[in-house]
Amino acid sequence: MPVRVGIPRYLAYFSYYPWWKTFFEELGFEVITSSPTTKKTLDDGVEEAVNDACIPIKLYHGHVVELKDKVDIIFVPRLVKVRKFFTETFCPKFLALPDLLRASINGLPEILDTRVDLSQGPLELFRISREVGERFGVGLSRISRAYLLACKALRRYKKLMQGGMLADEALQHMEKGGDINRDKKRDLTIAVLGYPYLIYDSFINLDIVKKLRKMGADVVTAEMVSPRSLLREAKRLPKQMFWHYSNRAMHAAYYYMNRKRVDGLIHVTAFICGPDAMLDRLMEIEARQYGQMPFLTVSIDEETGSGGVDTRLEAFIDMLKRRRVQR
Amino acid sequence: MKLTFPHMGYSYVAFKALINELGYEAVVPPEPSKRTMDLGVRYSPEFACIPFKVLMGTFLETIEMGAEMAISSGGVGPCRAGYYGVMHKKILNELGYDFDILIFEPPQSNYLDFIKKLNRVKPRGMSWRVFIQLIKKNYRKLEAIDQIEYLMYRIMPYEINKGDTYRAFKKALNMLDEARTKEEIEDALWEGRKIIARIPQDRSRNPLKIGIVGEIYVVLEPAVNFYIQRTLGEMGVYTDRSIWLTSYTQKNVIVEGRIGEHDIHQMAHPYLNELIGGHGINSIGETVIYANQGYDGMIQLAPFSCLPEIMAKGIMPRVSREVGIPVLTIFIDEQTAAAGVITRLEAFLDLLKRRREQKAQEACNA
Ligand code: SF4
Ligand code: SF4
Numbered sequence: 250m251p252v253r254v255g256i257p258r259y260l261a262y263f264s265y266y267p268w269w270k271t272f273f274e275e276l277g278f279e280v281i282t283s284s285p286t287t288k289k290t291l292d293d294g295v296e297e298a299v300n301d302a303c304i305p306i307k308l309y310h311g312h313v314v315e316l317k318d319k320v321d322i323i324f325v326p327r328l329v330k331v332r333k334f335f336t337e338t339f340c341p342k343f344l345a346l347p348d349l350l351r352a353s354i355n356g357l358p359e360i361l362d363t364r365v366d367l368s369q370g371p372l373e374l375f376r377i378s379r380e381v382g383e384r385f386g387v388g389l390s391r392i393s394r395a396y397l398l399a400c401k402a403l404r405r406y407k408k409l410m411q412g413g414m415l416a417d418e419a420l421q422h423m424e425k426g427g428d429i430n431r432d433k434k435r436d437l438t439i440a441v442l443g444y445p446y447l448i449y450d451s452f453i454n455l456d457i458v459k460k461l462r463k464m465g466a467d468v469v470t471a472e473m474v475s476p477r478s479l480l481r482e483a484k485r486l487p488k489q490m491f492w493h494y495s496n497r498a499m500h501a502a503y504y505y506m507n508r509k510r511v512d513g514l515i516h517v518t519a520f521i522c523g524p525d526a527m528l529d530r531l532m533e534i535e536a537r538q539y540g541q542m543p544f545l546t547v548s549i550d551e552e553t554g555s556g557g558v559d560t561r562l563e564a565f566i567d568m569l570k571r572r573r574v575q576r
Numbered sequence: 577m578k579l580t581f582p583h584m585g586y587s588y589v590a591f592k593a594l595i596n597e598l599g600y601e602a603v604v605p606p607e608p609s610k611r612t613m614d615l616g617v618r619y620s621p622e623f624a625c626i627p628f629k630v631l632m633g634t635f636l637e638t639i640e641m642g643a644e645m646a647i648s649s650g651g652v653g654p655c656r657a658g659y660y661g662v663m664h665k666k667i668l669n670e671l672g673y674d675f676d677i678l679i680f681e682p683p684q685s686n687y688l689d690f691i692k693k694l695n696r697v698k699p700r701g702m703s704w705r706v707f708i709q710l711i712k713k714n715y716r717k718l719e720a721i722d723q724i725e726y727l728m729y730r731i732m733p734y735e736i737n738k739g740d741t742y743r744a745f746k747k748a749l750n751m752l753d754e755a756r757t758k759e760e761i762e763d764a765l766w767e768g769r770k771i772i773a774r775i776p777q778d779r780s781r782n783p784l785k786i787g788i789v790g791e792i793y794v795v796l797e798p799a800v801n802f803y804i805q806r807t808l809g810e811m812g813v814y815t816d817r818s819i820w821l822t823s824y825t826q827k828n829v830i831v832e833g834r835i836g837e838h839d840i841h842q843m844a845h846p847y848l849n850e851l852i853g854g855h856g857i858n859s860i861g862e863t864v865i866y867a868n869q870g871y872d873g874m875i876q877l878a879p880f881s882c883l884p885e886i887m888a889k890g891i892m893p894r895v896s897r898e899v900g901i902p903v904l905t906i907f908i909d910e911q912t913a914a915a916g917v918i919t920r921l922e923a924f925l926d927l928l929k930r931r932r933e934q935k936a937q938e939a940c941n942a
Pocket of ligand 2: 657791855885
C-alpha cells in the first residue's frame with residue numbers, strides 16, 4: 250500500500266497546494282487532503298489548540314485532527330523563508346506550527362515538518378525536495394521528475410490566479426478542466442486583501458468574495474497581481490514587515506491604490522492576529538493618505554455572525570455606489 | 577534638544593544620565609500609569625501588544641512634557657517589536673505631532689545605519705572618543721542598576737521586616753543616580769550592595785523558588801507586571817528571572833553553571849525547534865533549565881496577543897509534564913486587574929507548597 254500523506258487544507262495550502270500534491274503523487278504517495286473547512290473543523294480546532302491562538306491556527310488544528318487517523322504522515326512544512334527579501338520570514342505562529350501541533354494533539358501520526366528556507370538560492374527548493382524524497386527511499390531521477398512537475402503545476406496555478414481566478418476556481422480548473430464562466434463586468438471593483446487562508450476559505454470568511462460579487466462588485470486580490478508588480482510597490486514602505494503574507498497584502502494595497510485604482514479596499518483580518526494589528530492600521534492610514542481610498546476592515550472571530558458582516562458589506566457597497574454617481 | 581526614551585524598570589537612571597551628559601535635556605518618562613495606558617490604548621490598534629500601547633502612551637505623555645525626539649530600539653523580527661517605530665511614527669504623525677523617533681536597529685543588521693544614527697545623537701564638537709567613553713560609562717551604570725536589582729530579589733524572601741530590602745534598594749539606586757564619574761559609580765555600587773545585603777535577615781527560611789520567563793518588556797517593567805517580583809519577594813518567595821537589560825545574569829550567574837544563550841536554545845529543541853522571535857524559545861529552554869536546577873515552579877509573563885509567547889504557552893504543557901515543573905502563564909493587557917493576578921499567584925503558591933510537602937513525604941517513605 251502506498252504511503253498516505255495527509256495535507257491539511259489550510260494556511261499555506263492556498264499558496265502551494267498544487268506543488269505539494271503533484272510532488273507527493275509523483276513520488277508514489279497517496280495524497281489525502283482534509284475536506285474544506287466546516288463548523289466541525291472549527292470546533293475540533295478550538296478544542297485542541299491553545300486558547301489564546303488566532304482562529305487560523307485553531308482551524309489548522311481542526312484540519313489536522315480530521316486527518317490524523319486516516320494517514321501515515323501529515324505534511325506540515327515549517328515555512329521559514331520563501332524568498333530573499335530583507336528580513337522577511339513568516340508569522341511566529343507559522344514558525345512554531347509543527348512543535349505546537351505535537352504539544353497539543355495526542356495520537357498524531359508522524360509530522361513531516363520539512364523546513365523550508367529558500368533564501369539561500371534557487372537550488373534550495375530542489376535540495377529540500379531531494380531530502381524529502383530520499384528519506385522515503387525514492388530514487389533521484391524520480392525525485393527530479395516529481396520536482397519539475399510540481400514546479401510546473403505551481404506555475405500554472407499562479408498564472409490562473411493572476412488571470413483573475415480565485416484559489417478554489419483555479420484548483421478546480423486544474424483538476425477538472427473546463428472554463429470558469431467569467432460573467433460580465435460589474436460596476437465596482439474592490440480589492441479584498443489579507444492572508445490567503447482568510448480570503449480563500451469561504452467558510453471562515455463567510456463567503457465574502459461571492460457575496461461582494463452578488464452585490465455587484467468585482468473582486469481583486471493580491472494573488473491576481475504579478476509578483477514583480479507587487480515588488481515594485483515595496484519601496485513605499487519605510488521598512489518592510491517581517492511577515493511574508495503581511496508584506497504581500499500591504500504591497501497589493503499600494504498597488505491597488507496607485508497603479509490600478511479600485512473603488513475600495515477591504516481588509517479581512519483575524520481577531521487577535523498579531524501582525525494584523527500593525528498591518529490593518531497601516532493600510533487604514535495609507536488608504537486615507539493616498540487620495541481618500543474607501544477602506545473597510547472585516548474582522549473574523551469564532552462567533553462572527555454573518556448578519557453583522559452582511560450589513561457592513563452592504564453599507565460599504567452602497568457608499569461606493571453613491572460615490573460613483575457623484576463623480 | 578529635549579530627548580526621551582522608553583521606560584523600562586529602573587534603567588531610566590542610566591539613560592537620563594547619558595542624555596544629559598551628552599548635552600541634551602532628558603525628558604524622563606513617567607512610570608507607566610493608568611493614564612499612560614489609557615492614552616496608549618486610545619491611539620493604538622486594538623490588538624497591538626501591551627508594550628506597544630504603553631510606549632504609545634509614554635510618547636504622548638513625554639510630548640506633553642516637551643520632548644521633541646525619542647530614542648528607541650528596533651529589531652529584525654519576526655516579532656512585532658521591530659515594527660513598533662514605524663507604526664508609532666505614522667500614528668503620531670496622523671495625530672499631528674512632529675515627533676521624531678530615532679530607532680536603533682541591532683548593529684549587525686545594518687552597520688552603516690547604526691553609525692549614522694549614532695552620529696545624529698553625537699553632539700557636534702564632541703569627539704568620538706569622548707562620546708564612546710560616555711556611552712561606556714553609562715552602560716556600566718546600567719549594569720550596576722541590574723546588579724542591585726538582582727541582589728534585591730535574592731535577599732527579599734529572607735527579610736525580617738517587610739519592605740526593608742526594597743527601601744535599601746531605593747537608597748542604592750539613588751546613590752547610583754547621583755554618581756557622576758566612573759569611580760563614583762563603582763563606589764555607589766559597592767556601597768549599595770552593602771546596604772542591601774546588610775538588612776536583617778532570617779537565613780533559616782527555605783523559600784519557594786520560582787523562575788520567571790516571558791516577553792522582555794513585561795518581564796522588565798514592574799509597573800506593567802504588577803511588581804510581580806517584589807510582590808512575590810515580600811510574600812517570602814525567592815524569584816529569579818532570566819532577562820536583564822545588560823544580560824548581567826547571563827554573563828555572571830548563569831554562566832557559572834555554564835549556561836548561555838546557545839544552551840538555552842539547545843534545551844528548547846526537543847520542544848521547539850525554531851527561533852520564533854521575541855523570547856519565545858528562551859521561555860521554553862529556560863523552563864527546562866530552571867526545572868533542572870530544582871526550582872519549584874515557573875511563571876511565564878506574556879502580553880495578550882503576543883505571538884511568540886502564545887506559541888510558547890501552547891508548547892508549555894508538554895514541557896511542564898516532561899520536566900515536571902508547574903507553570904503559571906499570566907497574560908497581561910490593559911484590562912488585567914492586579915487583584916485577579918494576586919489571587920492567581922496565591923493559588924499557585926499553595927499548589928507549589930503542597931507539591932513540596934508531597935515530595936518530602938515521598939522522600940520520607942522511600
Ligand atoms: S498571521 Fe495572524 S492569522 Fe496568521 S497565523 Fe499569524 S497571528 Fe494567526
Ligand atoms: S514579543 Fe510579543 S509583546 Fe513583544 S513585540 Fe513581539 S508580539 Fe509584541
